[in-house]
Amino acid sequence: MNFLTRAFVRFQRNPASLRYASGAIIATIVILVLGGALLMRVFDPDDYPTFGSALWFTLQTVTTVGYGDNTPTSAFGRLVASGVMLVSIALITVITAGVTSMFISSIRREQDEADQANTTETLARIEASLAAAHERLDRITERATDREHSDHRSPGT
Numbered sequence: 001m002n003f004l005t006r007a008f009v010r011f012q013r014n015p016a017s018l019r020y021a022s023g024a025i026i027a028t029i030v031i032l033v034l035g036g037a038l039l040m041r042v043f044d045p046d047d048y049p050t051f052g053s054a055l056w057f058t059l060q061t062v063t064t065v066g067y068g069d070n071t072p073t074s075a076f077g078r079l080v081a082s083g084v085m086l087v088s089i090a091l092i093t094v095i096t097a098g099v100t101s102m103f104i105s106s107i108r109r110e111q112d113e114a115d116q117a118n119t120t121e122t123l124a125r126i127e128a129s130l131a132a133a134h135e136r137l138d139r140i141t142e143r144a145t146d147r148e149h150s151d152h153r154s155p156g157t
Helices: 002-013 018-043 051-062 075-153
Strands: none
Touching: 002 018, 018 051, 018 075, 051 075
């Protein structure tokens, strides 16, 4: 169980990590297959006389292949198989959601980078435009100041 616990602790610390998510999913599948096979073997020995046959059934069920040639007949066997099926379907859903989330994150990251580049470019243009406006304003102010000084110095006033 330590393997499973470590996988989930790592995944909880960094759920965006494909490596840790894969580890948690693989650990869950391994525990599900082995645990399901053990339960099938112990509680439905008539249908699954060997651990190998129980393991094969559980693996078929987890992968949703389920050939139909190997099905439990006891109530407990069907209950275990139902649990294995539901967890398997949930895992497929989680895996699909995770992959979709990674694609969306990747696209968002690319869009953010493009937006950042556009924003930087726009700010540079605005900054250049403001600098040119300040320069013109300084020249106009200088001319006005020069005229004012020249008007005060001229002899006929």
